[in-house]
Amino acid sequence: MYQKLKAYISELESGFDSIPTSRKEELKKTADYIHSKLEDHKTAKLNFICTHNSRRSHLAQIWTAVAASQYGIGNVETFSGGTEATAFNPRAVAALERAGFRVENPGGDNPEYQVYFHEKAEPLTCFSKTFDDPLNPQKEFAAVMTCSDADENCPFVPGAEFRIPITYRDPKESDGTEQETDIYDERCKQIAAEMFYMMSLVN
Template identity: 30%
Template sequence: MNKIKVLFLCSRNSARSQMAEAFLRKYGGDEFEPYSAGLEASEIHPLTIKVMEEKGISMDGLCSKSLDIYLNDRFGFLITVCSKAEKECPFFPGVSIRLHWPFDDPAAAQGSEEERLESFRKVRDQIEKKVIDFVENTDKYSNIKDNFRM
């Protein structure tokens, strides 16, 4: 069975898109094949790794990736998870459905480490909820679902 390929896109692929990819791997079962990328790849933020480990999700072996490596690929969904990615990537070839899930950038949080951790946890929990909702409600696209299996 072909899986539905999903690309999560944000500005640096250091936090939000990485979390979304990891949660879709956890909750998507055999239905989805998740990927993530950034407009400008950087390193995965250490607090991303920490808050995902709190949920029992290891980020070992993952790295930040640039959008460029996926330009010739086809995806059922492109989901931007930040306003910068939504604005700066107005067109992406090979995408059936494009969605925008705007989340605050936890990497921009200021304050003590505990305050920054709380920002990462808040965004992590919002992303987890959104991914679960996406998985449970993908049937609303059922009229074209077979067309975006890759």
């Protein structure tokens, strides 16, 4: 794993105690779902869903995949989608780069970013799509709702066998302000810490 990212993760793990109890309860429910799938020798598929699949859902997908790798948890696959497709927002991508990821941007209106976290690991391909895109699981998966709008406006996710709201405040509200970088870094770190905490409970 890249050194900068390794240091970032070490800091996250030392701050698990600061995660509110109510959040830990929801994260544990998701960890229990993952654990039950693995106990049955099945693949745990997690689809993180927000409205535009541009910020929070991507961050949750990426950090969960990295946490699974870090803790040696196999048979976990992460996905993300929206109620509509836009593009993976470059501000969220920049926050990942500041955390220590290496990201390749091929360009285009909806770039298929290649997100690297380890010299020997395959990159994660991340781009905006709807939650029911053919590339996402169609049955026997967990729908993790990362924004309240998607949770309220999408009461039924076809094929999901487990659904849970783990929502985050949208960093988009800071776009174009002096606080933009700080807010994106704060949200990236919050999501990272909670996804790492969740995955630490699986084993």
